[in-house]
Amino acid sequence: MIKTEDIFNIKTEDQFNSVALDVFRFQFENNLVYRSFCDLLYKHSSDIKEIKDIPFLPIQFFKTHKVTSIENITSKIFESSGTTGSVNSKHYISDLSIYETSFLNGFSNFYGNIEDYTILALLPSYLERNNSSLVYMVNDLIKKSNNPESGFYLDNLETLKDTLIRLESKGQKTLLIGVSFALLDLIELHQFKLKNTIIIETGGMKGKRKELVKSELHDILKQGFGVSHIHSEYGMTELLSQAYSKGEGVFNCPPWMKVLIRSTTDPLEILENKKSGGINVIDLANVNSCSFIATQDLGKIHQDNSFEVLGRFDQADIRGCNLMVL
Numbered sequence: 332m333i334k335t336e337d338i339f340n341i342k343t344e345d346q347f348n349s350v351a352l353d354v355f356r357f358q359f360e361n362n363l364v365y366r367s368f369c370d371l372l373y374k375h376s377s378d379i380k381e382i383k384d385i386p387f388l389p390i391q392f393f394k395t396h397k398v399t400s401i402e403n404i405t406s407k408i409f410e411s412s413g414t415t416g417s418v419n420s421k422h423y424i425s426d427l428s429i430y431e432t433s434f435l436n437g438f439s440n441f442y443g444n445i446e447d448y449t450i451l452a453l454l455p456s457y458l459e460r461n462n463s464s465l466v467y468m469v470n471d472l473i474k475k476s477n478n479p480e481s482g483f484y485l486d487n488l489e490t491l492k493d494t495l496i497r498l499e500s501k502g503q504k505t506l507l508i509g510v511s512f513a514l515l516d517l518i519e520l521h522q523f524k525l526k527n528t529i530i531i532e533t534g535g536m537k538g539k540r541k542e543l544v545k546s547e548l549h550d551i552l553k554q555g556f557g558v559s560h561i562h563s564e565y566g567m568t569e570l571l572s573q574a575y576s577k578g579e580g581v582f583n584c585p586p587w588m589k590v591l592i593r594s595t596t597d598p599l600e601i602l603e604n605k606k607s608g609g610i611n612v613i614d615l616a617n618v619n620s621c622s623f624i625a626t627q628d629l630g631k632i633h634q635d636n637s638f639e640v641l642g643r644f645d646q647a648d649i650r651g652c653n654l655m656v657l
Contacts, residue, residue, distance in 0.1 A: 333357055335429055338615045339436055341586040347615075351382050351589075354615055354622050362400040364392060365621050372599070383591065383601040387611045387625040393420035393569045401425040401619045409464040411568040412456065420568050422464065425619045430571045433616035434468045435475065437585040441575045442506070442529070445472055449498055450481040451491065453509030453517065454533070458485055464568050465533060469508060492521045495528065502527055508564070510534060511548055518555025531562040531575075545580055545640075565640065569624055571616035574638070581637045587615040590638045592631060607631045607641060 333354055341347050358365050359376040365388055369375070374386050392398055395418070399405075404425040411420040424430060438445060450473045457463040473481040480498065484491040498505045505528040509517070514532055530552060543551075549561040560578030574582040574590070584590060592608040594600040602608050610628040617624075629641045 333618050335432065335618070338587045338618060339432055341615075347586065347589060348382055350587075350615060351385070351613055351622070352379065354618055355379060355382075355385050357618070358400045358621060358623075361402075362398065362621060364388075364396045364398050365400075365623075368392070382589075382613065385613075385623050386599070387591075387593070387623045388621050389598075389625045390420070390567075390569055390627060392621075393422060394418045397421075397423055398621050399423045399425065399619065400621070407467075408462055409467070409568050410460075410462040412460060412463070422568050422571075422620060424571075429616055429618065430464070430467070431471060433572045433585075433587070434471070437573050437575075437588075438472060440585045441577070441583070445475045446477050447504050448476055448481075449478045449503055449505045450476045451494065451505060451507045452483045453491065453507065453513045454483065455485050455513055456510055458483060464571075465566065468566075468573075488517050488520050491517065495523060495525070499523075499525055499527055505529070506531065508533060511543075514552055515548075515555075518552065522555055522557070524557035528556070528558070529562055530556050530558055531564055533564050533566075549580070567626070569617075569620075570612060570614045571620075572614045580639055581633070582639070583637050589613045589636070590630070590632060592638075593625060595629075595644075598625060604632045604634055609644065610638070610640070 337350050341350060356376050359369060368388055369386050372386050379385055405423045406427050407424040409422040409424060435445065452469045452473065454466060454469065457466045480494065507528055508531040511532050511534060514530065532552065552561045553559065562578065563576040563580065564573050565582050566573035572585055572588040574584045574588065576582045591611040592602045592606060593611050594602055595608050598609065607629060610626045610630040612624050612626060613622055615622050627644045629644060630638050631641065632638045
């Protein structure tokens, strides 16, 4: 069994690589879905010497299989949003404390002490459904802020506007985390000039508005909130860790998470930095499910290991998914 303190105490790349290989061997032996996937690729744990050799499980498996390395223990099931008739991803969580440690340490890594902030959440599309990992995370951050003015907002934009103005006038450090369409609704109601508030957008329009290019969205939000940068969170139901961008769409990972880029024509080929391709994520907080995931996002990595998200694979572009028929 992998010790969680080994994951969250990672400080160096060598430590990361060592723990990642240990987690791979553990999941190879204990995760039936992942083991079957590796077997189909004729990859055995004895063949894996470096992290770039590790097979990455296509993220679609979370829609069709129970991806777990700990059998018969489920304390929570996180479920993705989806359009009508679509199959949602399900992430079976055996130990919620690992998720809580990951997102709290991740937040502290990028923003410092949670108790320094008032946390305001504008996540109507997520609040309207059960089992959202994002709502679970933000709700826990709200509690841990120990601030009576922290809280969720659904459709009460007028109240949120007044709260933001009041906190701004007090010089209170504030973090507003919101889904894109709701943030746009807010700045259509009122134009702000915020100096003490960080705006974090968490994703797209959820069918509520026309999708915008990220740079265009951020320009509109910057003008509406009167801020110089819009922050972003890169997370998903299938991951227990989040990368954050503090502006310009450039994301950084916490020490126990890493992004690699794979070829769009050969899903087993890992590309060098600065080349564009599919985003593979190593999330060691996923120790009890699968830590090695091939997402459907396109991106590229910079020399300092920061990364950008450039878009999504079109379904017709996805290669190698004949392995889905396990």
